[in-house]
Amino acid sequence: MAAPGIARVARLRSARRFATAFTLLLLASASLSCSDIALKPKVPVRVSGMIADRDGAPMAGAWIAFDNADPTYPYDPSTHAQVQTDAAGAYAVTLVAGRYDVSAQPPFSSGYATARVRGVELRTAPATFSYRFSGLKVTGVVTVPGGAPLASGAASAYGGNSVASAYIASGVFSLFLPAGSYQVTVGPSDYESGIPTRTYFGLRFASDTTLTFSLDGYLVGGTVTGPGGQPLIGARVGGTNLRARSTARTNASGAYEVYVPGGDYDWFVQPGILNSNIVSRIFPTTTVTAPQTKDFDLSGVTWSGTVRLASTGEPVPSIPVSVYGRSAYGTAYVTSGPAGDFSFVVKQYGIYDVRAESYEQGLEGHLEGMEAVNDSIFDVLLSPSSGRVLLTRRQARASGGVNGSGTRTGWPSTRP
Incomplete structure (x- = not known):
């Protein structure tokens, strides 16, 4: 058996020989230029x-x-x-x-x-x-309430890896699809006409075929009113579920009409541009099995106040102000008036965030988690938007916000 010292010397000599060979290899590689490497030509x-x-x-x-x-x-x-x-x-x-x-x-x-x-x-x-292209020809004949052909609209089919769409003209459309099972959606081009858009599940096609799609349903109509029972003009009313949706705008009397197939529907009302200070609402699900009257009341709690600079208390006009409802309480928006004033109508006991932001002026102010219990007056205080500024009710009180009469603002109280 070799002595420990002799074995150590042998290992050192072996390491030196390896280092020398590796150095020579690196020098040889470095001497190669890019022109020495054959590149695959692009033809x-x-x-x-x-x-x-x-x-x-x-x-x-x-x-x-x-x-x-x-x-x-x-x-x-x-x-x-x-x-x-x-x-x-x-x-x-x-x-x-x-x-x-x-x-x-x-x-x-x-x-x-x-x-x-x-x-x-x-x-x-x-x-x-x-x-x-190939595919089975699926021809659709589309009718509206009363049996007349749908003047114009769109149809689409989804199935497997295939998605196809076509316009509807004079009540007719054609899709070209591989054989299989599809989800087909058919609806009018004017989606606020009160004519429903319907989705049909599990339609199987194995050969060229023609189907009739009836965009009919039960007539649901009523009136949309706001504060004081005033009719809202141009409000958008809709009923929707997994298989159908139908929307319409209210007329000069605040009245609307939509057709929906029988079933359970969630209802929503958007007040429209003429009443953008009133929050949109979602109403409870109802079952439709026959024609019915359905009125919607968008009255509620009034929030008003002034947009001001946090640093000086000076009113700021022409600032976009929005209310965002948490859960299903809706949204509303206005622009502050010449004296920085704003006003909203919100659902009582709804929880809302109020935001005033001007990207052009680099200003923003936020009030978070406010509950609408009673009519209230408050200010939204703007600070430079170098990062998001959150003003909670406690912070806004501490900043000394004032209303037009020079007294401290009244803040919405929390629900007992």
């Missing part, structure tokens, strides 16, 4: 073709996207391209020779779903890639 390939529908007619306005099927690092934009077909359905584009995944996206109104072809070899010029 340009001109690709052209035509996109057609299932009957062979040219499809104008379709988008063709080419993406390298063997992606490299770093990203090479020359291996990705997108081009649109012309009036004759033709296109041409220059790519780097290689293998590509190709997608063909038809125009929205065509009724076809986006097609994808993987692993297309495009290595020699001239290269050609053409595509002819």
Whole structure:
């Protein structure tokens, strides 16, 4: 057995020989220039073709996207391209020779779903890639309350990896889909007409077919009123559930009418631009099994006050002020008046955040978690918006906010 000292010397000599060899290797590598390394040349390939529908007619306005099927690092934009077909359905584009995944996206109104072809070899010029769409033809006949054809609208189908959409004209649309099960949504172009948009689940297609879609339902009508029982003009009223939704605007008398198929509906009312200081509301779910009258009252607690500079107490006009309801209490917005004044109507016992912000002036003020118990007067104090400034009720009181008469503001009290 070798002595410990002799073994140590042997290990040191071996380490020195390895270090010398490694140093020589580094020097040899450093002597190589970039020109000594063979780079794979990029060979340009001109690709052209035509996109057609299932009957062979040219499809104008379709988008063709080419993406390298063997992606490299770093990203090479020359291996990705997108081009649109012309009036004759033709296109041409220059790519780097290689293998590509190709997608063909038809125009929205065509009724076809986006097609994808993987692993297309495009290595020699001239290269050609053409595509002819296929699919089962699903024709829809759409009627409105009373049985008349729907003048205009849109239809869409979702199923598997396929999504297709088409316009409805004179009550008719066509979709071209692979065989399978679909969710089909059909609705009017005027979504505030009171005619419902309906969604049909689990429709199976195995061959060309024609279906009738009836956008009918029970008539629900009523009046929307605000503070003092005044009718609200231009308010948006809607009923919605998983399978249908229908909305309409109130007329000069505050009246509205919508048609909804039988079922349970959640109801919402948005006061509209003429009454933007009144918060929107969500109302309890009701069951519709027959025509009915449904009125909505948007009266509530009045909050008013002044937007002021926190530093001087000076009123600030033309500042956007918004109320954001927590949970389902809605939103409202106004712009402060010439004297910095504002006023809102909110749902009693709702919890709200009040925000005044001017990005142009770099000012903001916030009141968080205020409960609407009684009519109240308060100020919103603005500070420079170098980071978000949160003014809680306690902080706003401490800052000495005042109302127009020079007395301390009255803050909404908490509910007992």
